[in-house]
Amino acid sequence: MRHDSYDATCGICQANAGEGASQAVTVYESELWIVRQIGPALGVPGWMMLVTQRHAAGPAHLDDREAESLGPLLRHLERVLEEVTGSLRIYTATMNESFPHFHCHMVPRYENMPNDAVGWDVFDLLRSTGAGEVGVDEAEIGRVTVAYQAALAKTPPPVHDPC
Numbered sequence: 001m002r003h004d005s006y007d008a009t010c011g012i013c014q015a016n017a018g019e020g021a022s023q024a025v026t027v028y029e030s031e032l033w034i035v036r037q038i039g040p041a042l043g044v045p046g047w048m049m050l051v052t053q054r055h056a057a058g059p060a061h062l063d064d065r066e067a068e069s070l071g072p073l074l075r076h077l078e079r080v081l082e083e084v085t086g087s088l089r090i091y092t093a094t095m096n097e098s099f100p101h102f103h104c105h106m107v108p109r110y111e112n113m114p115n116d117a118v119g120w121d122v123f124d125l126l127r128s129t130g131a132g133e134v135g136v137d138e139a140e141i142g143r144v145t146v147a148y149q150a151a152l153a154k155t156p157p158p159v160h161d162p163c
């Protein structure tokens with residue numbers, strides 16, 4: 001369903017509305033937020049994207065409810081993602097470059113990474129796996145996504161209570 005703020009030129013608005021080419025699996029959805037597996041199967045298992053339901057250009061453009069809920073939500077999402085993946089930590093980055101619509105990458109940093117990529121190089125794995133230069137384990141990506149979805153269903157994130 002299209003949000004009131006729907007922008008027809010925005011790929012994230014299209015994905016949020018279930019339109020466009022994105023086949024990314026949604027693992028969590030609330031009134032304000034959506035979490036998806038980066039699509040279709042890129043990077044490393046458990047690479048997730050947190051996006052606003054609303055077409056908001058970035059952190060500077062979040063409304064009060066989005067801003068107040070982001071901290072508790074991100075903490076919960078990353079705690080559960082760490083548990084599900086057994087990763088050392090979760091890399092967190094938001095640039096809003098492909099589309100001016102808030103999207104935050106949450107990337108498990110495993111002990112062993114493809115191409116030994118760490119730090120900023122991890123973000124190049126989206127390109128290199130997309131180009132076929134680095135292989136991906138699609139079955140493992142699918143397994144982790146389903147496990148994360150199930151874990152979030154079992155222990156849902158706190159929902160912001162409007163005052």
Ligand SMILES: [Zn+2]
Pocket residue numbers: 007010011012013014054055056099100101
């Ligand atoms: Zn948008």
